[in-house]
Amino acid sequence: MARPRTPLLSRERIVVTALALVDGDGLDALSTRRLAAELSVSGPSLYNHFATKDELLDAVVDSVMGEVDLSMFAAGADWRTALRDWARSYRAALAAHPNIVPVLAQGPGRRPNALRLADAVFGCLVAAGWPRGQATRIGALMRYFITGSALGSFAAGFPEDAELYAAEYPHLTEAHLLAEHRRSIDEGAFEMGLEALLDGLTLRYRRPAG
Structure with a gap:
């Protein structure tokens, strides 16, 4: 069976990519369309991991909190x-x-x-x-x-x-x-x-x- 060209989506991969978008271009850059393009997937596939943009944003913010010692x-x-x-x-x-x-x-x-x-x-x-x-x-x-x-x-x-x-x-x-x-x-x-x-x-x- 051929291996997929793009690594399978995971919550962690989505959060890391979303945080990179926010870091680089600000909060307004975080949209389903832009994030899906960065991940080379379709927009709806993101909703298998995060029901709403707010849920995704919460996960992104919490990943930053995870950096605090x-x-x-x-x-x-x-x-x-x-x-x-x-x-x-x-x-x-x-x-x-x-x-x-x-x-x-x-x-x-x-x-x-x-x-x-x-x-x-x-x-x-x-x-x-x-x-x-x-x-x-x-x-x-x-x-x-x-x-x-x-x-x-x-x-x-x-x-x-x-x-x-x-x-x-x-x-x-x-x-x-x-x-x-x-x-x-x-x-x-x-x-x-x-x-x-x-x-x-x-x-x-x-x-x-x-």
Whole structure:
């Protein structure tokens, strides 16, 4: 029996191809027609694996969540160290797939990897002695901070036009130079914010009850 020219479809192959499309061309590029063309299959064959585009998109988002390292929670690190290491891994995953961030920011839904992530963070905080309500709020706070940092580049938002700032913005006379230092500025801001956030939580954690 002759072997098929195109490898058989699988959920994993569809998700990997869909994520590559989103990474390369943005969320709007993800359509059944475009995806089928990339996979060299007919559009209807995709529905044997995903009933709707939303179901497919959930799987794509969850595959990104699967890139986030959660091992620090199982390793028994103290809550501050665990949150720091996890936040860095989470941001790295989002930085690798920035076009998926707007969908991811909507919450975990029924996505298994996203729910495992939320469970690990909450469990770590509760085990460390944080009240459950505060642990929930800390988890939300961390997600706001990390996804917010991945939504765009602060440095890249300033046009590289020195004349734009010269007359009316006296404190921004070097803003046109920011874009060329984009990575160091954005990563430095994330690290500074992360440490400030953790410092504040540590003070709250050590505050005597009552």
